[in-house]
Amino acid sequence: MADVTMRVWRGTEDGGSFQEYQVHAEDGEVVLDLVHRLQATQANDLAVRWNCKAGKCGSCSAEINGMPKLMCMTRMNTLDVSQPITIAPMRTFPIIRDLVTDVSFNYEMAKQVPAFTPRAREADGTYRMDQKDVDRAQEFHKCIECFLCQNVCHVIRDHEENKGRYAGPRLFVRYAELEMHPLDTNDRRQLLRKRMGLGMCNITKCCTEVCPEEIHITDNAIIPLKERVVDASYDPLVWLGRKIARRIRPSGAPPAQAPGRAQTESAAG
């Protein structure tokens, strides 16, 4: 393969621009190989995050020719190298330097997820689960936290003001994994509705399209969550149950424990 023209965004939070480099490319390489070669030979201080270079850690997210991708999983032979290859940092997150962005928003939202709370073990000390029930939640466990779904979500992509009240697709996947976990007893549906902005997602599926793990974020995580939240909010029996519970509890005192899903479901029907 011949030399490739790379246009790489260089700069800081104060601003920057695309700089052009000629970089040698070899057969079978991925974009991250060229970025590494550029770093080693022409731009020692080019800031880029990466770890495993195997599509497993989700560190090297960037916008390649405008498409949000992992640099380690984008082979050069999938790009038109007769044209310059443009590499830009993810736009939704504040710039630290060059291709590195401040993704702490995601970690802050993760801290707000109410913890996994398993039901009791069977009498023999095991947990019994069917593979088919496990499969459903395992899809969400594939998430490598590359945050590309957060990056393309239009609710926060150009709307900094929404970040405080919107968890975003990555976190919805996390909520879905807990909601569909065969052992979990915690109920996070009101939180999702009131604090995590689930209703702001209008299911345009941008997140699903960019997921390198091919998680069906919209269809399998967000839409089922929306349905469950609707059930929890407007089911008259649930509403009545909550009302009674509130009466029994002394005013202002928190519930002794979060209502279990099993309880809620039995109340619902």
Next chain:
Amino acid sequence: MTTITVDEVHDLDVLVIGAGGAGIRAAIAAKSEGASTGLVCKSLFGKAHTVMAEGGIAASMGNVYPEDNWRVHFRDTMRGGKMLNNWRMAQLHAQEAPDRVRELEEWGALFDRTPDGRILQRDFGGHRYARLAHVGDRTGLELIRTLQNKATSLDVRVFMECTILRLLTDANRVVGALGYWRESGKFVVFRAKATVLATGGVGKAYKITSNSWEYTGDGHSLALWAGADLIDMEFLQFHPTGMVWPPSVRGLLVTEGVRGDGGVLKNSDGKRFMFDYVPEMFRAETADTEEEADRWYTDKVGARRTPDLLPRDEVARAINSEIKAGRGSPHGGVFLDIASRRDPEYIKRRLPSMYHQFKQLAGVDITTEPMEVGPTCHYMMGGVRVDPDTGASSLPGLFAAGEVAGGMHGSNRLGGNSLSDLVVFGRRAGLGAAAAAAAMSDMPSIDPAQVDSLAREALSVFDRSGGTNPYEVHRKLQECMQSLVGIVRTGDELEEAQGRLEEIQREASVASVEGHLQYNPGWHLAMDLRSMTTVARCIAMAALVRKESRGGHTRDDYPQPDPELGKVNMVVRYNDGELTVTPEPLPVMPDDLAELFKS
């Protein structure tokens, strides 16, 4: 000259360095004991090398074979390590792994299931029974995410993208560490009553490796520089199956689960060559014929195991020999074939990441064609010498767990024993550190002069112009280790390596870096090179002294194991700027355990 003072100081009961499986588990344990706990990692939280573990976590739960128990696991582990393991670590590991797996499940991990709904276990090399709890072929990701979520829910303080440069000492005790924020380049001091190293391995000193950039031997070097003992540094595991093509992904791991699930190794003649490489030690337990080997997948009682699943050191050496004999694949590996042996649906369900990885990176469909694979530098058996029960190093205030600790795996680690090692000894080290911290009434004091000189030294690469290029020095180091201290070693080459490595270390010390302190990878690499060159020298020195072949250490000039050397660890120490290697006796196994090896 003005003194460099560091304004940002964090006081902690327990400082944990490294946030892979061992580090997070240690932090959870310490935090659960009530210790104020900080977790420092070079990358973002949740990106540690543990995510790359694929096949599973070994634990004798007996869900698939009720015959399994901790004694069998213990015996397999010791034999896999060619009896050089610290027996007490191997015992604790085998005894406690099942509880640690159940604990992960209780914290949210979703392992694959047996038909009756319990945790499914799969076959792996060197394990007598199907023993690896797993999640397809991405068990490491499940483990790290489960621990990450648990630590987050416990509100463990996490210091992300922060590199530790040195441990701080006071009167021969570790009292914390000096680090810098990768993002800003600013220095930060952690003052701690107890410090746990959980920094992983050293693979980035090699050209062909399955390891990520973080694996630069930081913990090994931090411990050594501070005065702790390292053991078994000559034992490095070359995983038999790394990708060999395209060059860009050379070394990338291909899970042993491929063979556990029915894949076999073949040479260019289409021959299953592993039958020619069964060592005496494993002959009685290994199949003689292909028919018996194939039957073994479904009949563990009436048939003996396939030689494709011998311990990794044996398989890696066999592949190396086939390639050298001219029976390799087009790109210099051998063939790993599951396509002709299992149906596509089964392969995709059991090995989804492998399917994805080959399809996307090599354009190979593993359900219809064989993979090309070859050995890749994978795992460091050697590390900080620790007390098995508490993870305490030879230096007060310092603990270690996971890959950075030595002893558990002896001269060769069995697949699946790493993830279990992380959680068994991560927990123990966290508890050990919390207890040590609780026994101290006051926060230790930090010597400002020590901080000043270390910080000054770290910045010296910016003052120098016309020094070496850290990327170039790194390339030289990798070439040297790959060609002279690789999978098969000789005395002459190891001698040559000593000289070259001293020169490379000198070049690393006069690197110059341009630009700024903020997220500057050139500077980061210059800092990492200090630890990489240090561990490289430890490996080469210990390898020269061990004049035998055993486990992950193969000497062409001493091809057999030496029973006398089977009784000693090589202990590496650092005194007054000099590295020394001393053979010291292994702890002696008690009679009731020794009994297990007499059959």
